[in-house]
Structure formats: structure tokens, C-alpha cells
Amino acid sequence: MSKRQLAMVMDLNKCIGCQTCTVACKTQWTNRNGREYMYWNNVETYPGKGYPKNWMELGGGFDASGDIKAGTIPNLEADYGVPWDYNYESLALGETMLPNVEPTWGPNWDEDVGTGSFPNDNYFFYIPRICNHCTNPSCLSACPRDAIFKRDQDGVVLVDLDRCQGYRFCIAGCPYKKIYFNPKISKSEKCILCFPRIEKGLPPACAQQCVGRIRFVGFLDDEDSQVHKLVNKYKVALPLRADYGTQPNVYYIPPTEAPVKFDAEGKIIEGSNRIPAEELEKLFGSEVHTVIKTIKSEIAKRKVTGKSEILDLLIAYQHSEMFRLDNNYYNNIAKSKGLNAVAPVDQRYLKGLNTKTVSHFSLNAGGGHH
Numbered sequence: 001m002s003k004r005q006l007a008m009v010m011d012l013n014k015c016i017g018c019q020t021c022t023v024a025c026k027t028q029w030t031n032r033n034g035r036e037y038m039y040w041n042n043v044e045t046y047p048g049k050g051y052p053k054n055w056m057e058l059g060g061g062f063d064a065s066g067d068i069k070a071g072t073i074p075n076l077e078a079d080y081g082v083p084w085d086y087n088y089e090s091l092a093l094g095e096t097m098l099p100n101v102e103p104t105w106g107p108n109w110d111e112d113v114g115t116g117s118f119p120n121d122n123y124f125f126y127i128p129r130i131c132n133h134c135t136n137p138s139c140l141s142a143c144p145r146d147a148i149f150k151r152d153q154d155g156v157v158l159v160d161l162d163r164c165q166g167y168r169f170c171i172a173g174c175p176y177k178k179i180y181f182n183p184k185i186s187k188s189e190k191c192i193l194c195f196p197r198i199e200k201g202l203p204p205a206c207a208q209q210c211v212g213r214i215r216f217v218g219f220l221d222d223e224d225s226q227v228h229k230l231v232n233k234y235k236v237a238l239p240l241r242a243d244y245g246t247q248p249n250v251y252y253i254p255p256t257e258a259p260v261k262f263d264a265e266g267k268i269i270e271g272s273n274r275i276p277a278e279e280l281e282k283l284f285g286s287e288v289h290t291v292i293k294t295i296k297s298e299i300a301k302r303k304v305t306g307k308s309e310i311l312d313l314l315i316a317y318q319h320s321e322m323f324r325l326d327n328n329y330y331n332n333i334a335k336s337k338g339l340n341a342v343a344p345v346d347q348r349y350l351k352g353l354n355t356k357t358v359s360h361f362s363l364n365a366g367g368g369h370h
């Protein structure tokens with residue numbers, strides 16, 4: 001366990017499945033050098049098989065007695081799919097644009113497919129996924145080379161590429177399949193929670209670019225952070241598949257209010273909900289019902305009193321208030337180790353000491369988006 005833990009909260013009610021986060025991550029970290037098929041951040045449609053295909057059924061994590069469960073390493077071609085490109089040059093010749101390999105699977109293969117029959121009871125919702133930087137990472141436990149470590153200062157889980165020999169036990173061991181094999185260098189690689197950005201007081205690229213403003217980032221022990229309030233104070237954010245036993249640190253506000261169903265005559269079935277309760281329980285555990293009740297009662301309270309801290313947090317009026325990071329925290333750690341702290345990229349990031357809100361998204365006074 002690390003001394004402090006950074007965490008992310010994602011509000012699934014606000015995710016529009018635009019994949020901006022996916023692209024922000026991919027262009028920053030994984031568009032080259034054997035990482036082409038990797039999606040450190042992916043957004044999948046639920047219900048669906050996800051990425052890699054059927055990841056929830058591939059094992060890993062811990063059993064009730066704390067032993068690592070056996071897991072399967074997904075197949076590069078069948079379960080991730082070979083990344084393809086198009087023959088753009090043929091367009092100029094008036095030919096049809098075609099992929100350069102036969103597509104068989106990919107990160108958003110079953111996007112928006114969902115389930116049910118339109119228009120009566122069909123539904124889907126999006127689940128963005130990154131590495132959970134677990135408190136009890138089974139990728140780390142599975143590695144026989146001690147090549148995976150969890151940083152004391154923020155709980156970020158990283159692979160020491162000098163130690164990694166590409167055995168891939170970590171991939172079998174991670175129940176979220178959020179660690180990938182790089183066939184070009186024969187090593188495992190994963191989401192680094194954008195630690196070079198975090199150390200400068202900037203949120204991870206996926207969170208900063210998120211169009212729906214669904215992602216909050218902060219330290220769980222920072223009582224002023226939105227993450228702390230949503231996870232610990234109000235308890236409205238839950239980890240995904242906590243039953244895997246890795247204690248994940250990405251939390252989700254579950255879908256709160258799905259549309260009602262229609263009967264055969266197209267009339268509303270009062271009190272119905274398109275998302276089956278057992279599906280939400282499978283993903284977020286039985287606490288999901290309490291969370292949904294809490295949020296619904298906050299919505300009702302807000303209508304009467306005009307007040308609700310939970311809703312204010314979730315609405316996220318100010319983009320800059322969604323992240324509680326501070327480069328001084330990391331600078332001080334670097335200093336204490338006799339290291340040179342990475343120079344901050346902008347004086348604006350120097351405001352505040354130890355996890356105070358930094359406002360670096362607006363060029364004009366008064367905050368605002370970017």
C-alpha cells in the first residue's frame with residue numbers, strides 16, 4: 001500500500017462516448033513503437049464484449065483467501081484486433097476506401113450496439129476504462145521479476161522496463177486486462193496515469209480533454225478534493241468489479257436514471273427502468289442501489305431547496321475545480337531525495353502548496369473551459 005493514493009472518479013451519467021479521452025491518451029502515449037494496438041484509455045459500450053474481447057471473463061485478480069486467480073493472456077489478433085489503416089491515396093484515384101487488413105476486433109467494435117429491442121426496452125451506456133492503479137495490484141503480485149511497483153507518493157502503478165522480461169504474468173493477473181504486451185520491445189506496458197503531467201500539477205490527458213467533464217482527479221486523503229467528497233464523504237462513487245479483489249482506485253458514479261420501457265402498444269410502463277438492477281450490481285456491487293437512491297434524493301432536494309453539494313460537485317461548473325493536484329508536492333519529494341525537480345511548465349502551476357486547487361485552464365480571469 002502506498003502512503004497516499006491518487007484516484008479518479010468518472011460520472012457515467014455524463015459520458016457521451018465521444019472517445020476524446022481515448023484519442024488524447026493514444027496520441028500522447030501509444031501511437032507508435034509497438035503500442036499501436038494498446039488503449040491505455042478505452043471507452044466501451046455496456047453491455048458489450050469490451051476491449052480486449054470478453055475481458056471480464058479472462059480471470060486474474062484475487063480469490064476470497066487472497067490468492068491470485070489464474071488468468072488468460074488475450075490473443076493479439078483475436079481479442080484486441082490488428083489495428084488497421086485505410087488506403088487514403090486510392091480516394092484520389094476514385095477507388096473505394098478500404099482497410100489495409102481485414103478488421104476482426106477493435107477497441108470500439110461493439111460501440112452503441114447495446115441490447116434489447118428498439119424502441120421498447122433497448123439500452124446501453126458507456127464505461128471509460130483506464131488502469132485502476134489498484135491498492136492491491138494483482139499485476140504486481142503476479143510478476144516474478146518484481147518489475148512492477150507502486151509509488152509511495154501517489155499510488156501510481158508503473159512497470160520498471162529495465163526489469164521487465166516480457167513474461168506476461170501481469171497480463172494474465174490483471175482482471176481488467178489493463179496491462180499490455182509490447183511485441184516490439186518484448187515488455188509489458190500500461191497506463192502511467194500521466195505521471196509526468198501530474199508531477200507538474202496537470203491532470204492526466206484523458207481527464208483534461210474530457211468533453212463531458214466526467215472525470216475528477218485528486219488524492220483520496222485530501223478532504224477538499226472532489227474525489228474524497230464523492231468517494232468517502234458522500235459515498236456516491238463505486239469501483240468497477242470490486243469483487244476482483246484488487247481494490248481499484250478509479251471510481252464510478254453509476255448510471256442513475258435510465259429511460260422507462262414501453263409496452264407493446266408503445267405506452268410507458270410506469271416505474272420501469274431499462275437498465276436491469278442485476279447488471280448494475282454485477283459491475284458496482286450491491287451498494288449501487290444506495291448510491292442511486294442518494295443521488296435521486298439529492299435531485300429531489302435540489303428541486304425544493306435549490307441546494308445540493310453532491311450535485312454541485314457532479315455538475316462541475318468550473319473545469320479547473322475538477323482536479324486537485326499540485327506540482328509543489330512533487331517538487332518537495334524530489335528535493336527531499338536530492339533530485340532535480342522537473343521544471344514547471346508554467347508559473348501558473350506554482351500556486352498553492354500541497355494539493356490546493358490550481359487554476360490553469362483559463363487564460364482570462366474567472367475560470368472557464370480551457
Ligand code: SF4
Nearest residue numbers: 131132134138139174
Ligand atoms: S488495473 Fe490491472 S494493471 Fe492496473 S494496477 Fe490494477 S491489476 Fe495492475
Ligand code: SF4
Nearest residue numbers: 015018019021210212
Ligand atoms: S472524453 Fe469524456 S465524455 Fe468523451 S468518451 Fe471520454 S470520458 Fe466519455
